[in-house]
Amino acid sequence: MDRRSLAGRLCDRLRAAAVVALGGMAFAGCVPSEPLTIGFVGSTSGRSADLGIAGRDAVQLAVEQRNQAGGVGGRQVRLLLRDDEQNPEVARRVLRELIDQGAVAIVGPMTSAMAMAVVPIANQARVLLVSPTVSTDELTALDDHFFRVNTATLDNAGRVAQFLLEQQGTRRLVAVYDTGNRSFTESWLAGFQAAYQQGGGELVQRIGFASGGETAFLTIAREALATPAEGILILANATDTALLSQQIRKLDSRLPITASGWAASDRLIEVGGKAVEGLTLVQDFDRNSGAPRYQEFRRLYGERFHREPDAAAVNAFDAGNVILDALAGRREPQQGVKEAILAVRQFEGLQEPIGFDTFGDVRRKLFVTVVRDGRFALVR
Known part of the structure; x- marks a missing residue:
């Protein structure tokens, strides 16, 4: 056997061994899966910042909890945050950024004006928006890529x-x-x-x-x-x-x-x-709800952000978990988030179940509140 033939056979064996080793590492979970990416867009600066900040913080908490529990199907979740500045042009730009960076779904926006600006972009890209707080009836009963977890106007x-x-x-x-x-x-x-x-x-x-x-x-x-x-x-x-x-x-x-x-x-x-x-x-939020899931969220949110959660925070946490639960329950990796949500329809919320209709709209309990002694109190 000549030296060149022996060297060639040795190289072939080394290549085969490397392929087997890499395959074994992947099978054993040694090669980490790529993270799933979701986004958040809302006004976190300016006069509407309270709404956006509450939503942003609640979504962060939802993602942190999911990652601590092992992620979605063993994959960690990456959250990308964007401030739309309550400006339609900025909102369109940052939404395109989130889509370009691989966001499979987005929590937000937080106001109706921003939703009207960005929904056409989401529809074209087929990336689902799940808003915690947008309520305009201009987006009600439409077969689009805009869902919401709050009651319409x-x-x-x-x-x-x-x-x-x-x-x-x-x-x-x-x-x-x-x-x-x-x-x-x-x-x-x-x-x-x-x-x-x-x-x-x-x-x-x-x-x-x-x-x-x-x-x-x-x-x-x-x-x-x-x-x-x-x-x-x-x-x-x-x-x-x-x-x-x-x-x-x-x-x-x-x-x-x-x-x-x-x-x-x-x-x-x-x-x-x-x-x-x-x-x-x-x-559509009861600050005095005794629901166990809400009370646990209230405790964790207070410890993490040093303030009480409001309606925007509760709804944003629910919106984030609707997306995460839908991703975890997909029948196949290629299934869209919209289709995954509509396949289930009913999700567990912090205070009550969230049931989506065919168009991604919901109906929730409504509470009349009054400011009394520096606090929001229910009107019985």
């Missing part, structure tokens, strides 16, 4: 109208709303007005304003109070609702103020102080 606005008519006896209202999130505020107002008028109420004036550092809330308050009414309805983020309430209280200390669930964060009370005492709003 029509149910929420109708519940507010019912409360004002039946429990407060308020029949003449002035509405003040943020035009920067008009896909939510105008949709909410339309649903509210229909239910309110049907019950004998009248929306006597609508005042729009653009949220920002130069917003003249005293001027808005004067305009709102210039029309004889029995109450004021504010559709704005927590900071703007608090600032406007302060100006209203300087001019009239007794007129009832009602807000939408968009303002239902601790930021409302922190900024508004005594001016928001007695303010009422409706949300």
